[in-house]
Amino acid sequence: MSDRKSTPPPGRPTMKDVATRAGVGLSTVSRVVSGKGGVTRDKVRAVERAIRDLGYSRNEFAHTLRTGSARTIGVVVTRISDPFYSVFVGAIEKRAQERDLLVLVASAGDDARENERVLRRMLGRRLDGLIVISHEEADLSFLQTERDAGTPIVFADRPPHGLKADLVVVDNRRGAADAVEHLAAAGHTRIACIAHVAGQFTSEERQRGFAEGMRAASLPTPPELTVVVEDEVDVCVEALREMFSLPEPPTALFTTNSRTTKAVLKASRLLGLQPALVGFDDFELADLLSPAITTIAQDPWAIGEAAADLLFERIAGLIGPERRIVLGTRIIERGSGEIAPRSSGL
Amino acid sequence: MSDRKSTPPPGRPTMKDVATRAGVGLSTVSRVVSGKGGVTRDKVRAVERAIRDLGYSRNEFAHTLRTGSARTIGVVVTRISDPFYSVFVGAIEKRAQERDLLVLVASAGDDARENERVLRRMLGRRLDGLIVISHEEADLSFLQTERDAGTPIVFADRPPHGLKADLVVVDNRRGAADAVEHLAAAGHTRIACIAHVAGQFTSEERQRGFAEGMRAASLPTPPELTVVVEDEVDVCVEALREMFSLPEPPTALFTTNSRTTKAVLKASRLLGLQPALVGFDDFELADLLSPAITTIAQDPWAIGEAAADLLFERIAGLIGPERRIVLGTRIIERGSGEIAPRSSGL
DNA sequence: TTGTAAGCGTTATCAT
DNA sequence: ATGATAACGCTTACAA
Numbered sequence: 001m002s003d004r005k006s007t008p009p010p011g012r013p014t015m016k017d018v019a020t021r022a023g024v025g026l027s028t029v030s031r032v033v034s035g036k037g038g039v040t041r042d043k044v045r046a047v048e049r050a051i052r053d054l055g056y057s058r059n060e061f062a063h064t065l066r067t068g069s070a071r072t073i074g075v076v077v078t079r080i081s082d083p084f085y086s087v088f089v090g091a092i093e094k095r096a097q098e099r100d101l102l103v104l105v106a107s108a109g110d111d112a113r114e115n116e117r118v119l120r121r122m123l124g125r126r127l128d129g130l131i132v133i134s135h136e137e138a139d140l141s142f143l144q145t146e147r148d149a150g151t152p153i154v155f156a157d158r159p160p161h162g163l164k165a166d167l168v169v170v171d172n173r174r175g176a177a178d179a180v181e182h183l184a185a186a187g188h189t190r191i192a193c194i195a196h197v198a199g200q201f202t203s204e205e206r207q208r209g210f211a212e213g214m215r216a217a218s219l220p221t222p223p224e225l226t227v228v229v230e231d232e233v234d235v236c237v238e239a240l241r242e243m244f245s246l247p248e249p250p251t252a253l254f255t256t257n258s259r260t261t262k263a264v265l266k267a268s269r270l271l272g273l274q275p276a277l278v279g280f281d282d283f284e285l286a287d288l289l290s291p292a293i294t295t296i297a298q299d300p301w302a303i304g305e306a307a308a309d310l311l312f313e314r315i316a317g318l319i320g321p322e323r324r325i326v327l328g329t330r331i332i333e334r335g336s337g338e339i340a341p342r343s344s345g346l
Numbered sequence: 347m348s349d350r351k352s353t354p355p356p357g358r359p360t361m362k363d364v365a366t367r368a369g370v371g372l373s374t375v376s377r378v379v380s381g382k383g384g385v386t387r388d389k390v391r392a393v394e395r396a397i398r399d400l401g402y403s404r405n406e407f408a409h410t411l412r413t414g415s416a417r418t419i420g421v422v423v424t425r426i427s428d429p430f431y432s433v434f435v436g437a438i439e440k441r442a443q444e445r446d447l448l449v450l451v452a453s454a455g456d457d458a459r460e461n462e463r464v465l466r467r468m469l470g471r472r473l474d475g476l477i478v479i480s481h482e483e484a485d486l487s488f489l490q491t492e493r494d495a496g497t498p499i500v501f502a503d504r505p506p507h508g509l510k511a512d513l514v515v516v517d518n519r520r521g522a523a524d525a526v527e528h529l530a531a532a533g534h535t536r537i538a539c540i541a542h543v544a545g546q547f548t549s550e551e552r553q554r555g556f557a558e559g560m561r562a563a564s565l566p567t568p569p570e571l572t573v574v575v576e577d578e579v580d581v582c583v584e585a586l587r588e589m590f591s592l593p594e595p596p597t598a599l600f601t602t603n604s605r606t607t608k609a610v611l612k613a614s615r616l617l618g619l620q621p622a623l624v625g626f627d628d629f630e631l632a633d634l635l636s637p638a639i640t641t642i643a644q645d646p647w648a649i650g651e652a653a654a655d656l657l658f659e660r661i662a663g664l665i666g667p668e669r670r671i672v673l674g675t676r677i678i679e680r681g682s683g684e685i686a687p688r689s690s691g692l
Numbered sequence: 693t694t695g696t697a698a699g700c701g702t703t704a705t706c707a708t
Numbered sequence: 709a710t711g712a713t714a715a716c717g718c719t720t721a722c723a724a
Contacts, residue, residue, distance in 0.1 A: 024711085026701095026702090034702095038709060040709070040710095057469060059700090061407045061410045065407040065702070065703095066703045067703070081433045083427075087427040089451075097464075102450070104451075105435075105450075107436065124403045125407070126407065149357070284630070287612075288608075288631075289635065361717065362717080370694080373696080373720080374695075379718095384693065385694085386694090405716090405718070408717035411700050412720085
């Protein structure tokens with residue numbers, strides 16, 4: 001096919017190839033490529049020509065191996081396909097782009113071991129920094145070494161286990177308490193908490209906030225009115241059926257995250273119930289449902305921005321004790337919290 | 347604190363450090379780390395111990411520089427925060443993880459130049475492959491060089507400009523025609539098409555499919571019943587107001603993507619209209635609205651999987667002409683398409 | 693089974 | 709201003 005004689009070396013052209021072609025030394029090419037001065041115009045032009053002719057582009061791996069920085073940050077989330085995380089990542093990418101940093105995203109899934117594998121894999125890349133939404137059960141103490149080695153790590157949404165570190169969270173307790181306050185103000189006294197599977201930091205904080213809100217409103221929190229569910233509809237149907245068969249059923253519900261809110265809404269629909277409802281986490285179309293759903297909104301974009309900004313400060317050399325940034329939540333009143341508290345059994 | 351006899355070298359530990367500490371040779375460490383066999387249990391244990399003690403993790407750059415493959419693929423989308431794209435990326439990540447590949451994700455935004463910048467940046471990384479949802483207006487012919495150099499590139503959702511390449515799309519025409527057929531079967535004769543901003547491949551294909559469907563049903567497509575909008579609510583309010591002021595207003599609407607569907611729904615609500623409606627793209631909670639919205643569903647997860655699988659085949663060495671994989675769509679009937687065609691003006 | 697040594701493509705140091 | 713040359717940390721023949 002192709003005769004050996006004039007065939008360019010196989011694979012991608014390297015600086016050496018460029019140097020040969022341009023008839024200059026290797027280091028001259030390096031200087032041109034890195035944009036350092038101290039090269040005559042003639043040679044610069046010759047090198048640039050050779051680069052174009054050969055379609056050369058710098059090997060970032062050799063470059064990074066030599067220089068030590070990859071101009072890349074890593075982001076690890078549990079599921080990139082979840083809107084919350086994808087918006088969060090979007091904000092980080094935006095910020096990173098402004099600084100000409102690349103973002104390496106990986107979702108770690110629900111498995112703690114997989115989580116560690118992904119993180120270790122990331123670490124091998126000598127990232128300039130790392131933003132992590134950590135797995136709940138994973139012990140992240142192995143990251144300590146990395147931090148000691150100088151890679152800043154910022155956690156978001158929930159604190160890591162086994163490690164003290166920078167953290168960006170929202171005020172889950174306060175948000176949940178706001179929800180209760182809103183329902184209580186509408187006259188509700190039997191308010192139930194439908195929480196997402198236990199063990200999760202956010203869920204527990206929100207349950208705690210719920211309890212605090214109830215106490216602040218001088219309302220009782222009987223154990224049968226707090227239930228922990230998974231976000232499958234049938235599970236919620238069962239939970240609601242049981243709850244609304246009580247002698248004194250609830251008249252209002254508080255749900256601890258949007259997946260649960262949606263599942264509970266579908267379950268309510270199936271059971272023909274329409275309790276008052278306030279859900280933690282805003283979600284798209286909450287305003288188009290009837291009734292429109294009142295939510296406690298957190299802002300994943302803002303969380304991402306805050307995490308990115310904090311990380312960049314650390315990368316820039318900010319030292320000092322770990323920081324904890326707490327972002328507020330905001331209640332979006334749409335009506336579902338103001339349904340009159342009439343006793344509603346099955 | 348801990349006075350080590352042999353000073354731990356500054357910076358990150360390398361294989362050499364591990365080798366020294368474990369009292370073995372460098373290549374033995376390499377073998378253990380790469381999981382190759384042929385090392386005695388004793389030494390394996392010693393090495394693993396040293397790795398833990400030192401908190402060692404392999405330098406991927408050196409590794410890649412040596413082996414030539416980064417075991418990394420790149421994915422470029424327009425906005426990672428859009429649910430469609432994030433699910434798409436999620437599927438690719440899943441598939442990649444099964445093959446122990448890392449995924450570098452970047453969103454290119456709406457700007458054509460930024461799009462090129464991001465792509466070029468990616469290319470410098472010697473990726474094993476690239477999956478791209480290309481910008482509509484960007485000329486991607488510069489990618490040709492890279493493909494010639496052996497980096498497989500698969501496009502998804504829409505074809506690239508200035509380049510022939512592997513492509514995964516859905517059958518937009520057929521899907522749109524299905525929507526029309528459904529509405530026609532419910533007795534509608536005045537069906538309008540609300541299309542998302544022009545110039546977009548998918549939007550145009552769906553408009554074409556709409557027209558084909560209308561023709562197949564022997565229905566007229568007067569120009570005043572096809573309108574191109576942006577997905578802001580107020581724009582849609584204006585468009586609908588005008589359309590429903592016609593002497594013969596439509597009784598049913600077809601929208602070309604979910605963002606438009608949602609905007610049109612909100613606009614309809616504001617105007618007190620309730621036309622029959624079928625929207626391209628399924629969306630969460632479409633079933634909880636009243637009436638529940640009938641949609642033409644495409645499956646971003648499946649698109650991601652198909653793109654990933656095709657890319658992996660190419661990486662594995664599959665040669666041959668560019669492929670075009672067309673995935674079907676599926677109508678999800680929920681009622682909004684069957685609203686009786688009564689004349690509904692403002 | 694294990695260690696030694698030669699690169700991978702780049703940048704940095706040092707002569708020239 | 710320019711060019712040889714030695715690392716960077718790793719893999720992989722090849723030797724032992």
